[in-house]
Amino acid sequence: MAILDYLGKSSDSDPSSPVEHLSSRSSRKTLIYLVLTLGHMYPDYDFSAVRAHLFFQEEEMESFKQMIDTYLSDASRQWAATNEGSSLLDSMTKAIDEVIKIRECDIYSYNPDSDGDPVQEKGAIWSFYYFFYNRKLKRVVSFRCYCTSKLSADDFLIGAASDGEEEDALIDMDI
Helix, strand or coil: CHHHHHHHHCCCCCCCCCCHHHHCHHHHHHHHHHHHHHHHHCCCCCCCCCCHHHEEEECCCHHHHHHHHHHCHHHHHHHHHHCCCCCHHHHHHHHHHHHHCHHHCEEEEECCCHHHCHHHHHCEEEEEEEEEEECCCCEEEEEEEEEECHHHHHHHHHHHHHHHHHHHHHHCCCC
């Protein structure tokens, strides 16, 4: 809870937070909700170094749509091929809208430093995070997407298998 203490005590004129809409006292609660959401997504990761300048309020849904179109173009084509030509983006926004009413949301992106991104530890090539915050419903929906290299994923699987094999080998040994 150290992050909550820090965020709760920081001043309105915090010079380390150039994003005024998240560093003002009236919007600090929003920042706390976003950081708590990250904590729920990655409970084993320490977000105590997260600062307001890592979050950006998006003016409109367009930046989210651009990220999906850019980074998930292959997935979008496969989705359309297996779902009678329906759009992946339309399907995702419809699902999000059913839960949180996108038109009533403030949309934030989170752009962490490389050492502040939990998916970097998994060998991510790129990642992006969006948060849809509906104040009226008091809900936050997080959307994160990342890409890991095939080599990184294979190394992880091989490492996990070999770790188990070593344990099995030691069971039958007298030490």
